[in-house]
Amino acid sequence: MDIKLIRHATLRLEIGGRHLLLDPALGAAGMQPPIENSDNDRRNPLVDLPAPIPEIARGLQALVVTHLHRDHLDDEAVQQLPHALPVFCQPEDADALAKRGFKQVQPVADKVDWEGLEIIRTGGRHGTGDLARQMGPVSGFVFRAAGERPLYVAGDTVWCPLVADALARHKPGVIVVNAGAAEFVDSDPITMDSDDVLRVAQAAPEATVVAVHMEAWNHCALGRSRLAELVRQANLSGRIRIPQDGQQLSF
Numbered sequence: 001m002d003i004k005l006i007r008h009a010t011l012r013l014e015i016g017g018r019h020l021l022l023d024p025a026l027g028a029a030g031m032q033p034p035i036e037n038s039d040n041d042r043r044n045p046l047v048d049l050p051a052p053i054p055e056i057a058r059g060l061q062a063l064v065v066t067h068l069h070r071d072h073l074d075d076e077a078v079q080q081l082p083h084a085l086p087v088f089c090q091p092e093d094a095d096a097l098a099k100r101g102f103k104q105v106q107p108v109a110d111k112v113d114w115e116g117l118e119i120i121r122t123g124g125r126h127g128t129g130d131l132a133r134q135m136g137p138v139s140g141f142v143f144r145a146a147g148e149r150p151l152y153v154a155g156d157t158v159w160c161p162l163v164a165d166a167l168a169r170h171k172p173g174v175i176v177v178n179a180g181a182a183e184f185v186d187s188d189p190i191t192m193d194s195d196d197v198l199r200v201a202q203a204a205p206e207a208t209v210v211a212v213h214m215e216a217w218n219h220c221a222l223g224r225s226r227l228a229e230l231v232r233q234a235n236l237s238g239r240i241r242i243p244q245d246g247q248q249l250s251f
Helices: 051-056 075-080 091-099 129-135 159-171 194-203 225-233
Strands: 001-007 010-015 018-022 060-066 086-089 104-107 111-114 117-123 139-145 152-153 174-176 208-212 249-251
Touching: 001 208, 010 139, 010 152, 051 075, 075 225, 086 091, 086 249, 091 104, 139 159, 159 174, 159 194, 174 194, 194 208, 194 225
Parallel strands: 018 060, 060 086, 086 104, 152 174, 174 208
Antiparallel strands: 001 010, 001 249, 010 018, 111 117, 117 139, 139 152
């Protein structure tokens, strides 16, 4: 299994011999306005891609979209990626993806089997209280292939019972969490903060946790160096990986 962080939540995955791109947001730095109601007005993305789009897309066999917020699927990705690729998504997003031109939208209500790869949808909470409901539905996905450790990509969620249930039920060997403690000026975090990342690692003591979703969008308050320091203080540096953009991890 290979996991390559492209930027933010965009991941290139190789599992079971299949090549997938998850949450493709491929626009150049500054192409999008800042997230409203944030504590700064920097335009998004904050950084450029680590490689040209043709290189990122070379050999892709499918896309996975956890939800439709613009930092997880942007116009550049819709324009540049082949519309004939299968797109796995939550059922709520299937019609919108078809309207954006994708020809093989495959909503995952529970699980699907595709090319020897089992794809299982999990739940999440994109924040707390009323804000989580306003943010709309979000999903994570578990990927299982023969001879591979199960991979759980939690998606845009904070620590919540749905995440705890996914860990207990699927027993992943590798877990990708969207950290960054994304927030609005008057809200609690809507993605995992450092405490949440540590909770995931403690709840799954046999797994490696990969923390992404940092330093690329203006509403993310938690950076890599701060998270790495807190991970070190918790004596979890051997189990929590914090990749740079463009870095590939192999398991």
